[in-house]
Amino acid sequence: MAKVPVQFTLNGSEKAEFVESGTTLLHALRDKIGDTSPKGGCHQGTCGACSVIIDGELRLSCLTLAETCNGTDIKTTAGLAEGGVLHPLQRAFLDAFATQCGFCTPGMIMAAKVLLDRTPNPSREEVIEALSGNICRCTGYEPIIQAVLTAARANSQNAA
C-alpha cells in the first residue's frame, strides 16, 4: 500500500510522517506520532473518546483520514498542560472526581474545551449539549458536568 506524507501542527509543534493511504488520524496520532491521549473506544463515531480539535472544531479522529489533515492545526488533551501546570479543565476534572477509569476523559476535555473557547460562561444545558457526543460508563456524567462548570467559573475569575 502506498505511503503518503502528512504534515500538520500538533499542539504547537510541526509534525511530518508517512502513513499508509487510508490511515485514520487516530491511528496516525497514537501509533505513528506517539500521542496516545486520544483513545480508540469504538472506531464508529459513537463514543467520542477519540475527539480532537482540528482548526478550532471538534472532530472524531477515528472517522477522519490523516491525509485530509494536511496543513491543519490539531490540538489534543496531551497539549493542554503548560510547563507541568494542568489546564483549568484538567484540574477541575481531578477535583470533581470527574474521571474514574479515565478512558473518556481526553475526549470529554476536548469537547469541553471547544465549548469554553466559544462560550466562556455556559449554562448547564449548554454543557450537556456540548458533551452529548461523548460517552462515559463510569461517572454517571454529573461530576463531569460540574467539572466543566467549575472550570468555566475558574476561567472567568482569572479573566476578571
Add this chain to the structure above:
Amino acid sequence: MSLALRTFSSVKDANTALQVSGTRYLGGGTLVIRAANEGDVSVSSLIRVTDPGLSQIAVSDDKVWLGASVTMAAIARRPELAALAPAARAVGGPAIRNMATVGGNLFATAPYGDFAVALLALDATVATEDGEMPIETFLAGRDTSRAIVTAVGFSLPKAESFRFLKVSRIKPKGISVLSIAAHLQRTVDGSVTSARIALGCMADRPMRAKAAEKALLGCKLTPQEIAPALAAAVEGIAPITDPIASAWYRAEVLPVHLGRLLLT
C-alpha cells in the same frame, strides 16, 4: 484497513475516477469511514473533491443552495437558515455535526438521514454535473447513482410554515425512532391549502406521507380535523426494525408524533 484516498480539485475529474468499481465518494466520512473501520471491504478506494464551491451556502431572496460538502454545523449557525436549524441540529452530537455533510445525509440509510427528511418536505432539487432532479427522484434512484452530488437547492420556507420533529430515546442526542418534517401553507383562517410531509425511519430512506398530505387539505389544525390525516399517515409505510425500535412500534407511534407536530 486497506483504503486509498485520491484527491481531486474538480468534480468532473472525480466523477470519472468514481466510475471504477470499489470506489466511493468521501464526504465527511462519518458513514463511509465507519463502514471501513467495521471491516467493509467493498470499498477499496475513496475519492474526495477539494473545490471550495462544494462548501458554499448561497442564499438569495428566498432561494437557497447548499453545497454538498456543507456541514450540519455550518447550517445550524447560519441565521438565514434558522428554519432548518432544528433539522441540522438533530444530526448526531457536536463532533458529528462538524463532519456530517448535506451530500452524505442524502445517502444515509435509516435510522439516519434526518436532514434529508427536511429536504424532502421542502421539495428540494438535487444537483449533479449531469443536471438537476427533484429529491424524490434522486432518493428513489440513489442506490445506483454514481454521480457526485454537488448541491441541493430549495425555496426557504417561512419559519411558521415549516415544522420538524425528531423523536429519540436518548436526550439531547440519539438515533431516530422517527423524524417528521412538514411544510404547510395555510389561509389566514388557518385552513391547510398545501401540505408536504416527509417521514424518516418509515422506510429505508425518507418517504412522503402522501395520503396524510391529501387528508390535511382544507383542515384546520385541530385534533378533530387532523384525525383522518393521522390515520392515513401509516399508509404505505414499511418502518425499519433496529435496536432502537421495532417496525411495529414505529408504526404505532407515528400518528401520535405527527399529531403533536401538527398541533404545536
